Amino acid sequence: MRFNYTAISLALVATLSACGGSGSDDTSTPTTPTTPTTGFSFVATEMITNLTDDVIVAGYADLAAKGDALLLATQTLLTSTVQADLVAAQNAWKSARQPWEQGESHIFGPVDSLSIDPHLDSWPLNTTDLQTQLANSNGFDADTIKGWNDDVQGFHTMEYLLFGDGVNSNTKLIADLSTKEREYLIALAEVFRDYTAQLDDAWQVSHNPQDANAKPYAELLKTPGDATNTIYSSQLAVIEELINGMIGIVDEVGNGKIADPFGESLTTADTSKVESQYSWNSLTDFSNNIIGVRNVYQGEFTGGADKQGLIDFVTAADATLATRVASEIDDAILKIQAISGSTSMPFRQAILDADGRARTQVAVDALTKLQATLQSDVLPLLSDWNS
Amino acid sequence: MNKLLRQPYWFVALLGLSLSACGGSGDDEISPDPIDPVVTYPSYTSIVALGGDTTTFDASNSGHGFSTPSLNLTADELALHLQGDTNFEVSFTTAPNDQHPELDGLGPVFNNADCNSCHQRDGRNSTPFLAADETRVKLGSAAGIFLRISKAPAEPCSVGTADNNYCAPIKVPDFGDQLFHRGVLKARPDWQDNAFVGQADVYLSYERHDEVYADGRTISLKKPIFAVENPYDAPGETKQSANVTSNLLQDDVLMGWRNGMPVFGLGLLEAIPEASILANVDADDSNKDDISGRANWVFDAIKAQNGDSTPVSLGRFGWKANTPSVRVQSLGALRGDIGITNPLFPDESIVGTSLHDSYLTRTGFVDTGEDVNGAPEASAEFSDSVVFYAETLAVPARRNVDKTAVREGARLFEQLNCSSCHTPSFVTKTSGDIGGLPMSDSLKGQTIYPFSDLLLHDMGEGLADGRPDFLADGNEWRTRPLWGIGLTQTVNPQAGFLHDGRAATLEEAILWHDGESKTSKQDFMALTQAERDQVIAFLQSL
Numbered sequence: 001m002r003f004n005y006t007a008i009s010l011a012l013v014a015t016l017s018a019c020g021g022s023g024s025d026d027t028s029t030p031t032t033p034t035t036p037t038t039g040f041s042f043v044a045t046e047m048i049t050n051l052t053d054d055v056i057v058a059g060y061a062d063l064a065a066k067g068d069a070l071l072l073a074t075q076t077l078l079t080s081t082v083q084a085d086l087v088a089a090q091n092a093w094k095s096a097r098q099p100w101e102q103g104e105s106h107i108f109g110p111v112d113s114l115s116i117d118p119h120l121d122s123w124p125l126n127t128t129d130l131q132t133q134l135a136n137s138n139g140f141d142a143d144t145i146k147g148w149n150d151d152v153q154g155f156h157t158m159e160y161l162l163f164g165d166g167v168n169s170n171t172k173l174i175a176d177l178s179t180k181e182r183e184y185l186i187a188l189a190e191v192f193r194d195y196t197a198q199l200d201d202a203w204q205v206s207h208n209p210q211d212a213n214a215k216p217y218a219e220l221l222k223t224p225g226d227a228t229n230t231i232y233s234s235q236l237a238v239i240e241e242l243i244n245g246m247i248g249i250v251d252e253v254g255n256g257k258i259a260d261p262f263g264e265s266l267t268t269a270d271t272s273k274v275e276s277q278y279s280w281n282s283l284t285d286f287s288n289n290i291i292g293v294r295n296v297y298q299g300e301f302t303g304g305a306d307k308q309g310l311i312d313f314v315t316a317a318d319a320t321l322a323t324r325v326a327s328e329i330d331d332a333i334l335k336i337q338a339i340s341g342s343t344s345m346p347f348r349q350a351i352l353d354a355d356g357r358a359r360t361q362v363a364v365d366a367l368t369k370l371q372a373t374l375q376s377d378v379l380p381l382l383s384d385w386n387s
Numbered sequence: 388m389n390k391l392l393r394q395p396y397w398f399v400a401l402l403g404l405s406l407s408a409c410g411g412s413g414d415d416e417i418s419p420d421p422i423d424p425v426v427t428y429p430s431y432t433s434i435v436a437l438g439g440d441t442t443t444f445d446a447s448n449s450g451h452g453f454s455t456p457s458l459n460l461t462a463d464e465l466a467l468h469l470q471g472d473t474n475f476e477v478s479f480t481t482a483p484n485d486q487h488p489e490l491d492g493l494g495p496v497f498n499n500a501d502c503n504s505c506h507q508r509d510g511r512n513s514t515p516f517l518a519a520d521e522t523r524v525k526l527g528s529a530a531g532i533f534l535r536i537s538k539a540p541a542e543p544c545s546v547g548t549a550d551n552n553y554c555a556p557i558k559v560p561d562f563g564d565q566l567f568h569r570g571v572l573k574a575r576p577d578w579q580d581n582a583f584v585g586q587a588d589v590y591l592s593y594e595r596h597d598e599v600y601a602d603g604r605t606i607s608l609k610k611p612i613f614a615v616e617n618p619y620d621a622p623g624e625t626k627q628s629a630n631v632t633s634n635l636l637q638d639d640v641l642m643g644w645r646n647g648m649p650v651f652g653l654g655l656l657e658a659i660p661e662a663s664i665l666a667n668v669d670a671d672d673s674n675k676d677d678i679s680g681r682a683n684w685v686f687d688a689i690k691a692q693n694g695d696s697t698p699v700s701l702g703r704f705g706w707k708a709n710t711p712s713v714r715v716q717s718l719g720a721l722r723g724d725i726g727i728t729n730p731l732f733p734d735e736s737i738v739g740t741s742l743h744d745s746y747l748t749r750t751g752f753v754d755t756g757e758d759v760n761g762a763p764e765a766s767a768e769f770s771d772s773v774v775f776y777a778e779t780l781a782v783p784a785r786r787n788v789d790k791t792a793v794r795e796g797a798r799l800f801e802q803l804n805c806s807s808c809h810t811p812s813f814v815t816k817t818s819g820d821i822g823g824l825p826m827s828d829s830l831k832g833q834t835i836y837p838f839s840d841l842l843l844h845d846m847g848e849g850l851a852d853g854r855p856d857f858l859a860d861g862n863e864w865r866t867r868p869l870w871g872i873g874l875t876q877t878v879n880p881q882a883g884f885l886h887d888g889r890a891a892t893l894e895e896a897i898l899w900h901d902g903e904s905k906t907s908k909q910d911f912m913a914l915t916q917a918e919r920d921q922v923i924a925f926l927q928s929l
Binding site: 146148241 | 444445446448449450451473478480481486487500504507508513516517518519525527528529569571572573579582583786787873876877879880881882891892893920927
């Protein structure tokens, strides 16, 4: 996990380290903690419930539904000669990509513990092994593919088969889709459908597939501090998880997904590092990542009715800051989308173009600014909150 | 542990002054009720900063608790740490990778393709689960658990020498000392029928038994059982085959599960003075408390590389304290678990086996490192950053130390004698090297609370794997540090406890304690439900 220092951390350690390590015996009667007299108040229950149900769970339910749709769309391709069927499958892939990328703003819990993230979204793709398997296998089935390495399954393997290599175009002809590619694609989509259903179940039915009595992960998030909840000990823990989740994806988009292929200069730009390069969906991915941040911050999907989100927590502490964060999130999304310029240039081409690189740098700066605000201004609010 | 039950009031008053300066619990804390008896709590009851100045606070409640850099790093050190962070998540690829040769060299056989998969979010790996219709599960890419393997020695090895390879486990011929269940596509000669399979298929299942408290409460405990099949040297063969020919399936091959461990705070553990650890050794139980504590003395690859004539050091890391330093542990895992050779371990762990030889022949000798001369696959820069990352991940601060249940749990933890092995605190050394290199100032002179003596203890037959590892016998395990343990399942909800993840809860982990810790376990079982909950509350606060 990639994290940076925060000013508050340094201040806190200076204070608290003075309290630790004395080695003295502690002789006293048990006490209850005193109530802080400073800071701000906010009742977080509604916000946590809403974010869990209407943003996170709703997002994974949407992903599972789109996993079903993607499987159906690929099955149509088995014997089709109609280009529209391939386009429909391509669109089904892009459609499934949306809730997944937006969900990366809260990539904790079952998506990680059940290894669903690497199964679905390993990058880079192993095209060498993929081609070898296409050449040597006689038929493909989902159970077999589940046992293969993650770099020959998931989103990007399907993307490669659906869109081609993406070097000069992202418009593959159905006539170029071989029988083995179709069979592999359908098996991959079945594996994908199974994992998205498993993720949905983990949040809504049981977070531990082996324990029928285990609670849904959503329940654990909504009941922190419950005696049986070994995951979250307090509402503060949940909010800390959510804020750090936002920081994590802003960092990953700015300092990883964009910065790595962007390089220090035109000569060090590396298009081979561009995620979703076959479909030319990269900029949509990146902006969806930050739209996911906005979903968590605002408490609703774009265009939805207003509900409590982290913005309400921040507003309780500092209304000006709350507005500034919202503005910086919106700005980052717009700057990412603007990388394509007036010619709808895909990201892999933009980083090789002088004007495109300038626009990319503007987006990176916006992400850097947002990350700094979340780390230095929002995260420290936790220590001021009278939870 | 009631010898400090009565303390003079001046001491209580001084303690109160100290605590109130920290914004603690105020007058209520320092004025014992004149009617209620004064209760004595262990000195660590209120400690928050378990890692001294390295402790992190702004992520210590959530799933990010193991993933932040130590707070006292310099700017240059932080940059190196963050580079290591990135490299920790790098997923290696099959050789050759023409676009990114710095990433190739995976395997050819391995357990995972990146560090993060066995140390999810820098914590423990997920415990494999069986679907409702399964009786066993085949280990694949989601498994962070693997088997260590070795041949049974003719007799116990007690003194390490060059002749006996310093009591190192005896490798299984043509396999080695770790079983790699995964492989690159063409790892095996029969790859077209066994794509992406490594040295053998490994299956895991569970057997269960119950532990019953005096009050009737019953806890079901599960123990992982392994089955190894389809070894590359005898495809399709199993232990039940009529004529077992595989080297791996012979009766004298010992096997034991190993889980990934949390990565944070490791530099601090290495910075504990050797003398401080050895001071707790009581190999012959001279104090007759039924708890021994033995040091493991293990082969040190750094000393060997530097030409030391006796390349042996105190073992501190690994489930049996079988590695001496973060550097040896990390780079050993890089080469072993992922199959990425590096400057400390330049040879593949399966070098010289028929599997490696045939792989090289089959693939045109491409698995030879980052250049045609076979330089190590991971550079010195890559390796150094990963080691430094593991050395300098912060220890998460404690939570809820003011809660009555937590404080009572600390008292009971002491009363149950848990602290005899889970030694609460040490002070790290103020100068010197770790892993053969100068130690970061961030690690020096810190009062730390790992709750481990880093020594070996007989934990009984139930936990035993029967497999010696240097001086550790088949029943012995190193005391697991408890710092951060309360965040284990916040970091990874599917994580289990103990060396093979068999314990789904801290309570189950306690109930597996036996051998030297049998009395502590029995005393725990004799507590009331409320008291047992308090012990768990204390552990959850760590």
